[in-house]
Amino acid sequence: MATDREQITIPPDGRPAAEQPKWRRDFPIDWPQDHYVARRDFTKFMALTSFAFVAGQFWIVIQNFIRERRGQPPVRRVAALSDIPVGRSLIFAYPEAHDTCVLVRTGESGLVAFSQKCTHLSCAVVPEPEKKRFFCPCHEGSFDLATGRPLAGPPRRPLPRITLEVRDGVVYATGVEVSEV
Amino acid sequence: MAVPAQMEFFIDPDRCIGCQSCVQACSECDTHKGHPMIHLEYVDRAHSVQTTPVVCMHCDQPTCAEVCPADAIKRTADGVVQSARKPRCIACSNCVLACPFGVPKMKTEFNLMMKCDMCYDRTSAGKKPMCATVCPSQALFYGTREEVERLRPRSAAVNQFRFGRQVITTKVSMMTPRAGRAEYVDVTAAMGERAIGREITLNILTDEGEEEAR
Numbered sequence A: 001m002a003t004d005r006e007q008i009t010i011p012p013d014g015r016p017a018a019e020q021p022k023w024r025r026d027f028p029i030d031w032p033q034d035h036y037v038a039r040r041d042f043t044k045f046m047a048l049t050s051f052a053f054v055a056g057q058f059w060i061v062i063q064n065f066i067r068e069r070r071g072q073p074p075v076r077r078v079a080a081l082s083d084i085p086v087g088r089s090l091i092f093a094y095p096e097a098h099d100t101c102v103l104v105r106t107g108e109s110g111l112v113a114f115s116q117k118c119t120h121l122s123c124a125v126v127p128e129p130e131k132k133r134f135f136c137p138c139h140e141g142s143f144d145l146a147t148g149r150p151l152a153g154p155p156r157r158p159l160p161r162i163t164l165e166v167r168d169g170v171v172y173a174t175g176v177e178v179s180e181v
Numbered sequence B: 001m002a003v004p005a006q007m008e009f010f011i012d013p014d015r016c017i018g019c020q021s022c023v024q025a026c027s028e029c030d031t032h033k034g035h036p037m038i039h040l041e042y043v044d045r046a047h048s049v050q051t052t053p054v055v056c057m058h059c060d061q062p063t064c065a066e067v068c069p070a071d072a073i074k075r076t077a078d079g080v081v082q083s084a085r086k087p088r089c090i091a092c093s094n095c096v097l098a099c100p101f102g103v104p105k106m107k108t109e110f111n112l113m114m115k116c117d118m119c120y121d122r123t124s125a126g127k128k129p130m131c132a133t134v135c136p137s138q139a140l141f142y143g144t145r146e147e148v149e150r151l152r153p154r155s156a157a158v159n160q161f162r163f164g165r166q167v168i169t170t171k172v173s174m175m176t177p178r179a180g181r182a183e184y185v186d187v188t189a190a191m192g193e194r195a196i197g198r199e200i201t202l203n204i205l206t207d208e209g210e211e212e213a214r
Helices: A032-035 A038-070 B021-027 B063-066 B094-098 B132-133 B146-151 B187-193 B207-213
Strands: A077-081 A089-093 A100-105 A111-115 A125-129 A131-137 A141-145 A149-153 A163-169 A170-177 B009-010 B038-043 B053-054 B106-107 B112-114 B141-143 B155-163 B166-177
Touching: A100 A163, A111 A141, A111 B155, A170 B063, B021 B038, B021 B132, B063 B094, B132 B141, B141 B146, B146 B155, B155 B187
Parallel strands: B009 B166
Antiparallel strands: A077 A170, A089 A100, A100 A111, A111 A163, A125 A131, A131 A141, A141 A149, A163 A170, B009 B141, B038 B053, B106 B112, B155 B166
8 A cells, every 4th residue: 555645646648746837746636635734834934924913913913002192182072961851861972973972961960971883793782771771672781870890791891981171061071991800 | 455466356247147236235325325335237128138237347457536526536556546534525417528438427416426436445454345245247356366266267357448548547447258259348339340150139029920810
């Protein structure tokens, strides 16, 4: 029997392997040769994959650096305080037009606002002030209404808090606070 | 695991009685349930009941693998040409057209070429192929060369076939009469040849016969 890496199939023209076109080596008919992975190819694959991972890590670091350099977003008017009854909520966009946030008036002077994106898979959370929570219907995750901390379900990180300021009866959004864990 | 080198496959079409046992046994295999990989062909259906079993001949230079554009047909070190690799086969039917023995068949319901692989799951574990175990007349014989020479003293095993200018050497051998021992079976020359000696002609009733019966 032929050994593992030995070529057993002779091409139809009968010429030796050295005289054959290169594609015959790339697409061998013999099973052992087809399954053979050269040490050099394996090493090349490992090195390139590792390099890609390292480059990815640097990319994340640079992205973080750019985000921090950008600073807090500009102050924006949300609504007049008199337009929001106690116990009701309001959807607004901050800091960009597609970043929806939810503002809840918990009491006469209690105002909280969070990003509406669930920290699990970015579904829109629903405020439930009577249960003191934000509820994500996608995977039944819930967040504390006052602090934005995850209470149940798959999310592990709190909702980003929108800092608010009330000046002359008008509510302004002043920034985004992302707290880790 | 590999097919032992001393175990060989011999086909003796002369002994075939057309019982379809091999076809049924083949279609029972779990790897291709309901789809026989062996073909039982009528040699000249209009004039004779002679049949011949067709299994993969496992060529030394497999034409099916040569023409495969998807690199799907592989030959293992023991010389067995395997059926198309399922993830690679693109169902182009090149092998079906190229094979000189007409062995590969395109299964359009799976978009996959399937052919006889000499029951690799059995033969590589030291068992006989399904068809050879059930053949009642041993037209399909799997064993050593000494065995077949002892059992069939009047026949000689030939494993070279000539198609025009191409001579194909195969792993599977064909039993031919020892008296007219040829180096190879000249397939293209034999295609136009009339059968001699044991030709069976069916009695087909003609109009005259019908009149007589009346």
